[in-house]
Amino acid sequence: MAPTNERLDNIVREARRNADQRAAGYRAQALKLFPWVCGRCARTFTHSNLQLLEVHHKNSNHDDNPPDGSNWELLCTYCHEHEHSKLKDGEGRTNTSNTLAAATHNPFAALKALMASKKPE
8 A cells, every 4th residue: 555645744744843843952952051152163152143053963863862962062054064064975974184173262261260250258
């Protein structure tokens, strides 16, 4: 018995809805866990431009979403697109000949000292 178009449409619709729910869950969690800074170019984000900050799965498995965020990194749209454009051969292997270096700037390096200096006495 061949599946009907309506049945296949329902299956695809449900799969997309489930994927959207998973994505919304891990995105919200990642935005709570990590500072709103691109992990590659160190661009900072605010509520007004937060839609340009995306969650990248380090191992490329979108179903691997540990609660500690160890498989995620926040990347701006441009760096995220660059990460995915490195997949050249169709087998999922990454072409590492032209990778970007990780950001070296740490915007939170002096945060502890700043917070200590503002404590009420």
